Amino acid sequence: MGQTHAATPGAEKTGTRAEMREETERVILDAAERVFAESGFGGATMQAIADASGLPKANLHYYFASKERLYRRVVERIFTIWLEAADSFETSASPEVALRQYITRKMDLSRRHRFGSKVWANEVMHGAPIIQDYLETTLREWTETRIAVIRRWSEAGQIRPVDPRWLLYLIWATTQHYADFAHQIETLNSGPLSDRQWAEATDTVCGIILRGIGLDDGGTA
Amino acid sequence: MGQTHAATPGAEKTGTRAEMREETERVILDAAERVFAESGFGGATMQAIADASGLPKANLHYYFASKERLYRRVVERIFTIWLEAADSFETSASPEVALRQYITRKMDLSRRHRFGSKVWANEVMHGAPIIQDYLETTLREWTETRIAVIRRWSEAGQIRPVDPRWLLYLIWATTQHYADFAHQIETLNSGPLSDRQWAEATDTVCGIILRGIGLDDGGTA
């Protein structure tokens, strides 16, 4: 139901119907991610998301059944990106390489996906009403494999003895802080961080953490 | 206007009118802090706050002119508590003592004021629409004095050279994470952190950070 004329006037993009649908959904999801990040789920309005995506409000409901379903898709998309970065935590590499790569990747993520990070933070802060199942399955499994790896490093004497959980939380907290608290950081910095400042911050974070668990950081700082 | 009989039936608390008003305001502020933390500003409703404080909705508007004014008072109260903890960062003490005390105090704060921390995080994440002036004045001044202290430690060779800002952000992020992401931590932990776990986490955080900037942490880990 709903098949009409194949060529709509003013269609800037060519492609199959499926591709056009995907493109429109992406536009809406991008706008929604931004609005949810800036206002939270309760504070965001479908009207604001419609304005941000340049579409009439009713179209949002054509592509996403409800505000909650749209929000769920935004959160799921972020979790996927988060997981891809998580995989940069190589379980086969040395502690130095694995941790430095993971921290660097997460800092990059905070810079490139500020809104997504904020949506995730909001969701978790409010008790994860939508993605609790992900926390209990995917996140828990990922975390447990990494805990095992870090524990092995500890027992092999490659790093100082440390509870892997507190170390992981420190890494998550610090890297995500640069996205979630970007406004505070930029206020204190009187403007956005420069390329150079991002590099310095990343290097300093790596340096403190690596040295903090007994590794020679090998960096410039 | 509004002075009526001095003794209301069922009043469990004795005290002057001013004291009773203060007590009622505190009850409302506590409830509001919790509801704002759990639902965000936009998601919170005056009805939910009224239920949480055991008062009719109209009474909230008697004590606080609007939802926004109530929210502002909640945020201001949190900022005051945050500042008190901030003062535990002794500018005259040694790096080890000053930092260990400050981190410990902030971890305590995360444990005892989870809701307040979340409200603060929410406010900053959404661009600090209410407390932007505090960021630009009080927070900036506090931060600059501490940056100066840390820089002096660096230059005196007491700690490794490090940009004080990235160090402060790491401390803020890590300690506040235990409040803001408590739900995620408790999910992975299959329950709230025990006294022992809080102590261990605090000690590990202190250890990694102190060692990370070149200090012998002197702790158990």
Next chain:
DNA sequence: GTCTATAGATTGATAGAC
């Protein structure tokens, strides 16, 4: 000061023309 009832504005969602 406290509470019930309600006004006035906003919002999520849908109907229906095109």
Next chain:
DNA sequence: GTCTATCAATCTATAGAC
């Protein structure tokens, strides 16, 4: 598939009895 108009529910805020 797109868009305008609108309904039904919800929420902030207030009026007014007690």
